[in-house]
Amino acid sequence: MNHRTVPVASALSGGALVRAWGLVPYDETFAAMQAFTAARGPDTPDEFWWVAHPPVFTQGVAGKAEHVLGAGDIPVVQSNRGGQVTYHGPGQVVVYPLVDLRRLGIYVKEYVFRLEAAVIQTLERFGVIGFRVESAPGIYVNLADPLNAGLPAGPRQDPFAGLGKISALGIKVSNHCTYHGVSLNVAMDLEPFHRINPCGYAGLATVDLATLGVHVTPEAVAAVLIERLAAHLSPPATA
Numbered sequence: 001m002n003h004r005t006v007p008v009a010s011a012l013s014g015g016a017l018v019r020a021w022g023l024v025p026y027d028e029t030f031a032a033m034q035a036f037t038a039a040r041g042p043d044t045p046d047e048f049w050w051v052a053h054p055p056v057f058t059q060g061v062a063g064k065a066e067h068v069l070g071a072g073d074i075p076v077v078q079s080n081r082g083g084q085v086t087y088h089g090p091g092q093v094v095v096y097p098l099v100d101l102r103r104l105g106i107y108v109k110e111y112v113f114r115l116e117a118a119v120i121q122t123l124e125r126f127g128v129i130g131f132r133v134e135s136a137p138g139i140y141v142n143l144a145d146p147l148n149a150g151l152p153a154g155p156r157q158d159p160f161a162g163l164g165k166i167s168a169l170g171i172k173v174s175n176h177c178t179y180h181g182v183s184l185n186v187a188m189d190l191e192p193f194h195r196i197n198p199c200g201y202a203g204l205a206t207v208d209l210a211t212l213g214v215h216v217t218p219e220a221v222a223a224v225l226i227e228r229l230a231a232h233l234s235p236p237a238t239a
Contacts (some may be wrong), residue, residue: 009047010092011020014234016099018044018226026077026088028058029096033179036098040177046103048229049096049181053088057196060084060170066195074192081170081180083137085201091188091208095229096181101173103235112137115182118228119167122184124206125224126214130166133159138199139184141168146212164207165198177178184225185209186218 009017021029025112029051055075057068060083067085068076076085088094101111113129116132119139123130130139130152140163142149153161185208193206209216 005059010230012048012230012234014046016052016230016234018048018230020050020221021051022026023052023054023090026053026058027075029176030052032076033092033098037174037177037179040098040104042098042100044100046099046233048226049098049201050226051094051096052090052092052093052218055087055089055192055236056159057085058170064200066083067200068199069103070213071181072195074195079180081172083168083170085196086168086183086199087181087196087206089188089192090135090208091152091218092183092185093182093218093225094183095222095225097178097229097233098176099233100176101178102176105119105236108171111178112169112171114232115169115171115229116171118232119182119184120238121228122221122225123166126209126216128166128209128212128214133163136199137169137199140165141207141212143205143207152199156206156238159203160204164205166207166209166212168199182225183222186216186221 007019009019055074058079059083063084076114120130128146129150133140143164169182172180187210188208198204198206
């Protein structure tokens with residue numbers, strides 16, 4: 001990902017730019033995000049990078065090797081994002097918001113909340129109910145009735161019983177500026193998730209929209225997700 005491969009950016013109403021990179025290796029994207037963040041100044045427009053990655057497992061800064069059960073032919077790349085191990089592959093929408101939190105006037109906890117809100121609203125657009133699970137970042141669905149039901153009611157000895165994870169989050173903040181971001185499973189080969197403990201949780205089911213019976217293109221999902229992210233992450237208008 002060098003200057004010769006940077007895609008033309010489209011502008012959002014809040015002044016941020018969107019770049020659709022297509023299918024690009026994770027390590028190249030990682031290096032490009034770091035370079036962008038290191039070079040940006042107080043007036044640099046925020047950007048949203050939409051990508052897909054060839055099959056790869058990525059480990060967060062706290063990632064434990066034992067959560068990779070058997071990578072096989074899929075590479076494992078060490079990252080500086082938060083969280084444990086996750087999988088990226090074709091058929092998954094990945095959006096990396098490169099935003100200045102100072103301009104937004106928010107801190108990391110609120111930023112994560114807004115990322116999750118954008119995913120929940122995106123799923124809602126396609127008829128799926130997504131929700132949070134306390135102390136487990138990301139977005140989940142009720143496998144028994146993903147189109148109509150949220151978190152199962154009543155006491156829960158296993159917080160993930162009956163749930164499937166459809167979206168993962170992992171972020172890095174450097175000098176108040178974010179990179180890495182959010183992935184949303186659309187129509188992908190889910191087998192590699194069985195080679196890991198997704199996000200560090202043994203036995204956690206992982207699903208995509210196609211598995212839930214929602215057949216839509218990654219392009220359609222990405223358009224909604226970027227629109228929702230931009231709505232939540234645009235700086236307040238000045239008088």
